[in-house]
Amino acid sequence: MLVLSYDQSYLNCSSSGSIATFHGALDFIALGGAGFASQRTTGEDRKWNLSEYDGIELEVEKADDKQYTFILKDSLLPPNPENGREQSTISYEYNFNVSSTQNNTSNTLIFIPWNKFIATYRGKKKDDAPKLDPHNIKRISLMNRRWLSFIHRTIKLLTISS
Numbered sequence: 680m681l682v683l684s685y686d687q688s689y690l691n692c693s694s695s696g697s698i699a700t701f702h703g704a705l706d707f708i709a710l711g712g713a714g715f716a717s718q719r720t721t722g723e724d725r726k727w728n729l730s731e732y733d734g735i736e737l738e739v740e741k742a743d744d745k746q747y748t749f750i751l752k753d754s755l756l757p758p759n760p761e762n763g764r765e766q767s768t769i770s771y772e773y774n775f776n777v778s779s780t781q782n783n784t785s786n787t788l789i790f791i792p793w794n795k796f797i798a799t800y801r802g803k804k805k806d807d808a809p810k811l812d813p814h815n816i817k818r819i820s821l822m823n824r825r826w827l828s829f830i831h832r833t834i835k836l837l838t839i840s841s
Contacts, residue, residue: 688716690821701747701821719820723755727816734792739777745823746776751796752818753811770820771796771811 688703703716729735737749749772756766773796777787798808 688718688823690718699821701823703823715822717820717822719750720818723757723817725817727819729813729816732813734790734795737775737789737791739787739789744776744779746774748820748822749773749775749791750818750820750822751811751816752820753813753815755817767801769805769808770799772799773797 688701691700692698701718735749735751751771752768753771754768756768758764759766773791775789775791777789793811793813796811798805798811800808
């Protein structure tokens with residue numbers, strides 16, 4: 680569970696591990712216009728070799744017209760020795776949304792080729808970053824950010840399947 684001030688987000692995984700449901704609430708008014716909700720894999724020793732695939736496919740079951748960011752990391756640093764906090768590294772992001780009107784009767788599949796992930800550092804585009812290394816995926820995250828067109832929203836169910 681991740682708690683951000685007045686906000687909470689959750690990621691519930693199926694027993695098979697192939698389906699994850701991301702849900703929670705963001706109260707931008709209480710946060711003075713700031714905030715995001717995110718969930719990620721845990722453990723510093725995880726590694727997925729996805730190089731035999733052309734990308735990642737997300738299956739969205741219940742859409743809510745919100746924009747989400749799917750994030751991969753191929754490198755992690757040890758915690759900062761002075762304060763124990765996680766050190767920032769390059770993230771590879773893909774933003775997506777699914778209209779609730781287009782998702783009335785069936786799940787929506789979103790295919791993300793490796794070359795569509797945008798390298799960022801602390802949320803800012805990083806043009807000189809190396810390309811994502813699908814041989815060495817160390818972290819997978821899902822985020823819902825505050826975008827300027829929204830002031831207050833609740834995250835509804837978003838289901839992702841591998």
